[in-house]
Amino acid sequence: MNMDTLALVDKVFGSKILLYILLIAALIYPFASPLGIPVSISSRTMQVYNYVKSLKPGCYVYMEIYYEVAARGELEPNVVALVKQLFDKDCKIVFVSLIGTGPIVFSLLRSTAADLFNTKKYGVDYVYLGYVSGQEAAAASLAKSIKGTVSVDNYGNRIETLPLLREVDKATDFSLAIIASSGTDTFNWYVRQWYTPYNVSLLFVALSVIAPSVEPFVGAKQAIGMLVGQRSAAEYELLVGRKGLGLASMDSQSLTHALILVFIAAGNVVYWGKRLRTKKK
Amino acid sequence: MVSWELFGAWIGAFLIIWIYSFAFKDNVLYKLAEHIFVGTAAGYSVALALDSLNRVAIKSLLAQPAASWHYLIPVILGVLMFLKYSRRYYWVARYGIALNVAIGTALAVRTIPMANIVRQLQAAIVPLWGSDPLKVFNNWLTFLITMGGLTYFLFTIFPKKPETGKVSATYTVYKVLYLIGVYGMMIGFGALFANTIMTRVGFVISVYLIYLQPYMEATVIAVILATIAILIEIRRRSRSKCMTLRRMS
Numbered sequence: 001m002n003m004d005t006l007a008l009v010d011k012v013f014g015s016k017i018l019l020y021i022l023l024i025a026a027l028i029y030p031f032a033s034p035l036g037i038p039v040s041i042s043s044r045t046m047q048v049y050n051y052v053k054s055l056k057p058g059c060y061v062y063m064e065i066y067y068e069v070a071a072r073g074e075l076e077p078n079v080v081a082l083v084k085q086l087f088d089k090d091c092k093i094v095f096v097s098l099i100g101t102g103p104i105v106f107s108l109l110r111s112t113a114a115d116l117f118n119t120k121k122y123g124v125d126y127v128y129l130g131y132v133s134g135q136e137a138a139a140a141s142l143a144k145s146i147k148g149t150v151s152v153d154n155y156g157n158r159i160e161t162l163p164l165l166r167e168v169d170k171a172t173d174f175s176l177a178i179i180a181s182s183g184t185d186t187f188n189w190y191v192r193q194w195y196t197p198y199n200v201s202l203l204f205v206a207l208s209v210i211a212p213s214v215e216p217f218v219g220a221k222q223a224i225g226m227l228v229g230q231r232s233a234a235e236y237e238l239l240v241g242r243k244g245l246g247l248a249s250m251d252s253q254s255l256t257h258a259l260i261l262v263f264i265a266a267g268n269v270v271y272w273g274k275r276l277r278t279k280k281k
Numbered sequence: 282m283v284s285w286e287l288f289g290a291w292i293g294a295f296l297i298i299w300i301y302s303f304a305f306k307d308n309v310l311y312k313l314a315e316h317i318f319v320g321t322a323a324g325y326s327v328a329l330a331l332d333s334l335n336r337v338a339i340k341s342l343l344a345q346p347a348a349s350w351h352y353l354i355p356v357i358l359g360v361l362m363f364l365k366y367s368r369r370y371y372w373v374a375r376y377g378i379a380l381n382v383a384i385g386t387a388l389a390v391r392t393i394p395m396a397n398i399v400r401q402l403q404a405a406i407v408p409l410w411g412s413d414p415l416k417v418f419n420n421w422l423t424f425l426i427t428m429g430g431l432t433y434f435l436f437t438i439f440p441k442k443p444e445t446g447k448v449s450a451t452y453t454v455y456k457v458l459y460l461i462g463v464y465g466m467m468i469g470f471g472a473l474f475a476n477t478i479m480t481r482v483g484f485v486i487s488v489y490l491i492y493l494q495p496y497m498e499a500t501v502i503a504v505i506l507a508t509i510a511i512l513i514e515i516r517r518r519s520r521s522k523c524m525t526l527r528r529m530s
């Protein structure tokens with residue numbers, strides 16, 4: 001490849017506008033014409049599914065909803081699939097948010113999975129405590145006693161009036177704590193305040209971008225597993241039999257990644273081509 | 282009839298497109314969307330903080346004053362934090378901050394050695410021989426990259442290359458581990474970058490599926506408006522460039 005060709009490739013593939021336009025096209029095209037790329041179930045997702053499946057029917061589960069509206073697309077499909085599996089087993093869930101955007105994303109979660117929540121009774125089958133300020137201190141306090149930390153739930157109901165919260169109060173009352181978070185610190189807090197002192201089983205639901213930072217906890221068996229981004233969501237949706245955003249986005253994800261690979265390859269060809277030519281000269 | 286829900290969805294679609302329009306060029310609609318976002322987020326945060334204070338402390342204090350009197354202590358310390366705006370009594374604000382930092386540190390420190398050091402060390406100790414070749418290979422990778430990563434961050438004591446003569450075995454081992462550490466971290470950063478792309482693409486896909494695709498008319502109108510705003514911005518910039526050139530000549 002001569003220098004002129006390299007310069008042309010550099011100019012074409014170095015165009016920011018072209019990259020954005022092609023990305024938008026790659027993103028939207030599969031929704032107009034689905035590619036139908038098969039989704040296989042990974043052993044890690046299967047392991048999480050089997051663990052939740054092995055829980056006793058009617059068990060108590062704690063779920064931290066710690067993400068912003070922007071991160072909804074990656075985390076909510078995982079949370080919805082998990083809620084379906086848990087509700088199918090008649091498990092009772094206590095939802096909490098240690099982040100200010102929690103009440104918004106929880107209301108969006110309820111509207112997305114209205115079919116799941118409408119079959120269950122608020123206060124008996126599930127409860128949302130709302131935003132609890134204090135971050136790690138709040139996580140530690142909730143582990144010790146929910147009643148001692150908050151007096152009312154997100155909707156202003158007194159804790160004593162909610163039947164579910166008469167059955168559970170502390171970390172050891174829960175069979176599983178699910179942490180769906182868009183931040184790395186949250187996982188640290190729960191490993192430090194829930195797993196280490198009380199040995200509560202933790203399940204992580206993380207964004208793809210932060211999964212490598214949280215992986216050491218899973219590798220050290222401080223969590224029973226981790227669901228990562230839309231890919232895990234698609235797999236879990238297949239397993240629980242409820243199609244959602246995870247599966248819908250897989251074709252688009254694949255095509256967009258293929259396009260980025262092409263751009264990275266072209267960038268490397270230009271870089272090495274120019275470097276070799278300059279060295280020869 | 283237009284419902285509030287539909288109106289909100291249209292506003293949502295408009296703001297999303299206008300925010301993304303920054304990727305092409307800064308423009309007036311991007312700035313409008315940005316200011317709306319910052320204002321709304323600030324207002325929401327203040328309202329949420331007050332609601333949290335009301336739900337956790339005020340309601341409890343009013344309902345059961347005898348059992349909840351201890352909530353008064355953090356409330357008073359929190360109010361005292363506002364004294365940092367006073368030139369005379371700014372130092373009083375430090376009590377609240379000091380207590381906050383002390384409790385946070387104490388809570389974290391009691392479990393950090395076990396959660397973040399001992400368990401991670403235990404997980405890094407893996408069998409290097411066994412019947413499953415893939416597992417053995419993975420374990421060797423874990424072992425070598427962990428050692429390599431730690432070697433890379435040795436800043437105080439490390440063998441130096443002799444200026445003349447043969448290099449020592451210690452130096453060779455150090456150098457090999459150092460290189461393994463460098464390449465291990467590079468692979469790690471590569472994986473991190475790939476995951477970053479996946480997350481960002483995931484965000485865009487979900488935004489498209491949830492907020493844009495169901496309201497295609499709003500999306501198209503927002504795109505047209507953003508294109509006009511970008512063109513106006515380009516024209517404004519070229520004009521101001523011409524003016525500057527004229528003034529200079």
